[in-house]
Amino acid sequence: MRVLVVEDERRLASGLRTGLEADGFAVDVALDGTDGLWLARENPYDAIVLDIMLPGVDGHRICATLRAESVWSPILMLTARDAERDEIRALDAGADDYLTKPFSHAVLVARLRALMRRGAPERPPTLTAGDLRLDPATHQAWRGPNPIMLTAREFALLEFLLRRPGEAVSKREILAHVWDFDFEGDPNIVEVYVRRLRAKVGRSAIETLRGAGYRLAADGG
Ligand code: CA
Numbered sequence: 001m002r003v004l005v006v007e008d009e010r011r012l013a014s015g016l017r018t019g020l021e022a023d024g025f026a027v028d029v030a031l032d033g034t035d036g037l038w039l040a041r042e043n044p045y046d047a048i049v050l051d052i053m054l055p056g057v058d059g060h061r062i063c064a065t066l067r068a069e070s071v072w073s074p075i076l077m078l079t080a081r082d083a084e085r086d087e088i089r090a091l092d093a094g095a096d097d098y099l100t101k102p103f104s105h106a107v108l109v110a111r112l113r114a115l116m117r118r119g120a121p122e123r124p125p126t127l128t129a130g131d132l133r134l135d136p137a138t139h140q141a142w143r144g145p146n147p148i149m150l151t152a153r154e155f156a157l158l159e160f161l162l163r164r165p166g167e168a169v170s171k172r173e174i175l176a177h178v179w180d181f182d183f184e185g186d187p188n189i190v191e192v193y194v195r196r197l198r199a200k201v202g203r204s205a206i207e208t209l210r211g212a213g214y215r216l217a218a219d220g221g
Pocket of ligand 1: 008
């Protein structure tokens with residue numbers, strides 16, 4: 001079982017190496033984000049232990065980039081104590097689990113073994129239109145190689161449109177699927193969100209059809 005450790009605190013990194021090797025793992029260590037990302041792309045690791053605050057590329061970005069490139073090695077993120085936001089962001093970025101520093105070596109090994117047993121999870125297919133992509137499993141979207149940061153509602157709207165590229169969808173359908181079937185607020189909320197989404201995915205991606213609703217360009221715009 002081969003593990004990549006990406007950690008810039010040298011003492012912790014070397015302690016992890018020694019401990020994991022003693023437990024029978026083959027271990028590679030990267031002391032910054034750039035090396036870590038490179039190693040993770042080049043080698044099929046059985047698991048990756050990934051710190052968040054790293055010189056070069058931070059852990060969230062590494063995780064999101066790997067997932068965007070369909071590298072599914074299980075990732076265990078190391079988060080700072082009491083940083084609940086870090087934990088949520090870690091999972092949003094596509095990490096499989098997280099462990100709060102400081103942690104015991106036994107707990108780390110147990111979590112790693114659990115991740116390895118589970119293996120790389122099967123992901124539902126990514127939705128695409130041209131170079132616009134969205135992964136419903138990891139809640140991420142990209143234009144080409146660049147991640148698009150979306151709120152939950154913007155994400156749901158883009159996902160709905162991407163499930164029907166090139167088709168006209170009415171405001172009412174959007175309201176029913178992205179908001180609620182019994183939505184009773186101002187239907188113009190859809191326009192507001194379409195405008196916000198256009199600002200993030202590109203104006204030409206979503207066409208307004210007079211009186212009929214909207215259409216996502218089949219080629220992504
Ligand atoms: Ca660090």
